[in-house]
Amino acid sequence: MGDPEFVAELLDTFAAEASAMIGGLDEAIGEKSDETVWRVAHTLKSNAATFGAMALSDACRALEALAKNGALDGAGVLILPVLSALMTSLGLLPY
Secondary structure, eight states: OOOHHHHHHHHHHHHHHHHHHHHHHHHHHHTTOHHHHHHHHHHHHHHHHHTTOHHHHHHHHHHHHHHHTTOOTTGGGGHHHHHHHHHHHHHHSOO
């Protein structure tokens, strides 16, 4: 990616935005907002894949699929794997 400072800035932004997105996912699941869960899970899935955080991307893919099918009942339990994958990913980032 080139400039190490730029990469560090991108990683910081990813970390901050991902954490906020997980909070938004939890809230949207509680409100049973399929559209919001789908949008946030889709965005976080793609962002995670960009940085090679495939466990996080896969965990978000599961939420995305539930929301796309309008099946959010019980989806709250999927927040834990998403959060766990984020914490693991952040611990592995080189910054």
